[in-house]
Amino acid sequence: MNCSNFRMFFLAVAAVVVASVNPASAQIVALGHSAVHGNVSESEMWPALLEGLLRAKGSQVHVANAGVWGETTDATLARTPTAVPAGTKLVLLCDNPANDVRHNMSPVKAMENIAAIKSQLKARGIRVVDVWGTYMSVWRQPGSVGPDGRHLSVEGNRKMAAAVVGVAR
Template sequence: MKLFASSLAVLIALLFSVIPAAAAPVSLVGFGDSLMAGYQLPPEDAFPVRLEKALRDKGLDVTIANAGVSGDTTAAGLARIAWSVPDGTKGVILELGANDALRGIPPEETRKNLTAMIEALKARGIDILLVGMLAPPNMGGDYGARFNAIYPDLAKTYGLTLYPFFLDGVVENAALKLQDGMHPNAEGVATMVDRMLPAAEAFVRKLAE
């Protein structure tokens, strides 16, 4: 009887040893400013939460942590990126620069800060979905040309997935924004998620390979 029990225990151990462990979810961090954080919205309506649900509805096992901080410039993001993106993160949705443009920060400074963040993440083996922003028209043509070129240039230089404009489909539609005329409401976030979903899905599938 003891021999049977011992043999059974060995057999069970062998069976469990050949059963592959369940793959961990693809871990992402949404790193950005108030547009990422979900300014004045319930937590469940913040962009990372809504995007995670949309990706899960596509059958993808993914988690997206919300590391958006309202008011952040690229300089503020650079100062906190090391501790805001935990070890084990597979990819970062990097969305910063809107506050730089609103404050008239020189585009060269924005480019330098984004470059430093990209290089810091890549050094840790973390891939990046770079989210572009456009300068407000009131900043003038020269400023806009210098600022708007930052994101496609960096995506090309570092081989990153680029989503060209975070507020695509929202920026010119007052019904999709809060009363401040700048931040998306819940319907606006839903539009942003719908627009970005194909790029985000491709990004996650690449990370899951």
């Protein structure tokens, strides 16, 4: 094999390796209601801030915000197959029965829906981390609640992103 052929062979192998190890293909989805898609601008929501923190650490992961304002758990369950695309590695689930109860739905049924969401995702081989407890811990911290008294402030969203960055690696 002459030098030119060896160089072509090496470049071809390198291209195959780079194509098969694409860090941008890693994906995280934040799934839930307004605890995910909250009362601040899109760029200030914790999923966007989490992506920024991960990228600052060298990860090329994309964090998708699949939160829907006012959504009940049955609606989240129904849209989970399309809200969480193929190739997703991790779902950060931030949901609770609050919207269900507001719509006179059973909190027990809401908890069953949340369990079904987790089961559905795990059956697809997707890691699920329930971050509702983390959200509530952040919510209780001074300066974390926005002017509506229910959703995270900009500072609260920063704290939430920092709190979940460890599980998102």
